[in-house]
Amino acid sequence: PVPSCTLQARASAVVLVLSALEAWALDSYIAAVYEHSVLLSEDTEKPTSPEEALMLMDRNMDVLEVAIKEAARQGAHIVVTPEDGIYGWVFTRETIYPYLEGIPDPQVDWIPCADPERFAPSPVQKRLSCLARNNSIYVVANMGDKKPCNSSDPRCPADGHYQYNTNVVFDSEGKLVARYHKYNLFVTEKQFNYPKYPEFVTFNTSFGYFGIFTCADILFHDPAVVLASRFQVDTILFPTAWVNTLPLLSAVQFHSAWAMGMGVNFLSANTRNSTLDMTGSGIYAPDGPRTYYYNTETENGHLLVKELSSHPRRSPGYPPAVNWKLYASSIKWLPSNDHYFSGVIYHDLFSFTELTEPEGNRAICQKDLCCHLSYKMTEKQKDDIYVLGAFDGLHVVEGEYYLQVCTLLKCRSTDLSTCGQPVETAQTKFDMFSLSGTFGTNYVFPEILYSGVQLAPGEFEVLSDGRVISRTGTSEPVLSITLFGRWYEKDPPHTERASP
Incomplete structure (x- = not known):
């Protein structure tokens, strides 16, 4: 049996840790989202070399770097960048392959910036990790993950690997703290697989409890509704490449409404592309938008920065439950x-x-x-x-x-x-x-x-x-x-x- 004094010591140590976390916890935080006008490959039908793929991704990350540094300068704790923001979207299964990296499970406790050689070459993860670490800010980005599989798996594609549309989150030390594989792929995403089961990805910070999903996921129950209602996250992170569909499904309109209907903070970073009518990013709270951006005039990117409650459910203005009929x-x-x-x-x-x-x-x-x-x-x-x-x-x-x-x-x-x-x-x-x-x-x-x-x-x-x-x-x-x-x-x- 463990001596009771040891148990007491452990218990008081746990209480100390919890109270330290509580003291460290913030009632509010500064959120940032960046609407990015993605630099696209000239020909996505033709396979390219990994070197050429990295050149395109680096050009996009050069733009994202400026936005991330500016967000950090304005005091942001976290910055969200768009879906497909690093390489674009019009690919075949074969032509996107050079853009993909193997992204490990965050449980491996990895800071790519400090230890880039620990896994297979991961230049994109290394750069995102360093951007987070060097600017002391959480960085949320969307990229491609590849996972080998074999013929004993009946779902394994003919080319022997899965390809996933993936969100990654690096904390302010540059550590990989979240990886999410998109479950509800849009009909045009032929280059990707969806995971066998929906993933409910969350992580805790000193400024709230976060969940993450991507674009078309918002239209379905899993994982979106589960994160908000069962997991009771405070804030949803939402990289998206959203084509505005008026009169009911423009980005700012639907995303702000979803935040209100589900009672969560919602950080939506959209792509800017005029030919596809993509624009509309925002920082939304349960009681309405804090700031948003909708611009069909220019092709420029745009950074939004705003303060949010870390735990909106605890705030006095939190909307009451609704009986909708x-x-x-x-x-x-x-x-x-x-x-x-x-x-x-x-x-x-x-x-x-x-x-x-x-x-x-x-x-x-x-x-x-x-x-x-x-x-x-x-x-x-x-x-x-x-x-x-x-x-x-x-x-x-x-x-x-x-x-x-x-x-x-x-x-x-x-x-x-x-x-x-x-x-x-x-x-x-x-x-x-x-x-x-x-x-x-x-x-x-x-x-x-x-x-x-x-x-x-x-x-x-x-x-x-x-x-x-x-x-x-x-x-x-x-x-x-x-x-x-x-x-x-x-x-x-x-x-x-x-x-x-």
Whole structure:
């Protein structure tokens, strides 16, 4: 038996360590994200040498280095860079291979900057590690991992190795503290494999508990929802290469809504590429955006730096739990059938009803979802046509996932057949709005988008009975007000929807 004095000594040592950690812990921290205009290979169809691949990656890391140093100069504790930010995205399985490195499990306790030869050549990991170490900042980056496999593994690709779209995190000492393999690959990512099981990657710091995933992962339950709700992380790190898809899925719109709906801080670093309509990065808190960037004018990169609460769940302003169908289920008025028509938003067939009056109450139903709107326009501009829309069904293009969506949106023109098409400008402001729906899911993300694809921090709130309402009149003309619901239980199995 261990003497009780030894046990007491151990116990007090543990208490000392914990209280030291507590004293060292920060109530807030400075976050940074960098939107990067990636330098791309001229020909990704033709195999290149490892030396040429490294030259391209070094050119991108030269740009990232300037941003990381500037973030550190501004006091940032952590900086997030975009998905595909080191080499781009248009590759075949063969042509991306020279860009990949073997990335070990972080449990190996490795600082590549101090010990670059410990594993196979890892020039990218070494450089990222040194950037973190030399600037005393956590660095989050996206790169490619390769892992050998053999024929005894039935999933092993014909070329004998797995290739993963991978996020890495190096701490302020340059140590590899996290490695995440993307689970929900976008349909164009033929160059990568997804891991057999979703990975739930977290790490602890003196300024909070972090989780990490990539781009299309945000649309699915695993690992995104699990990290936020089961693991209760404080902050999500999100490298992305997000193509803006208005009216419901532009980057700043959806990522800020997800942070709010899941009650987490969210650091989103997007790529900047005008031909693919990629822009939109942000630092988001559960009660709204702290800062964000959306720019279709220039090709330049952009650094965002802002303070966040380390543990948002502990803050007094933390949003209460929401019953997303409580209010809408109590409403008696239903739509009149003579006023509705169909329209398409991003390949989904919505039911619409036009807001013909400058103020009033409207409702529209599709399947089990009824959407209810009360509104008053400040002054209805004659060229601005608004509709209330509902969609309850499986989205099947570029991924399969089940949606329930209530949306008030501006049509592209006065022709009703344009309702649901992308539009970036509006002229009509609203004195008030209240939108709710009879959702079958608890996962609903509230999106408010103003003219010019701008967010509305502080101008709306979500009530615990499932209404999103205006706090004041809208300060800018409205593009859309949306409750974007995800019914994960109705999704098809992962292998059927995500396998390139």
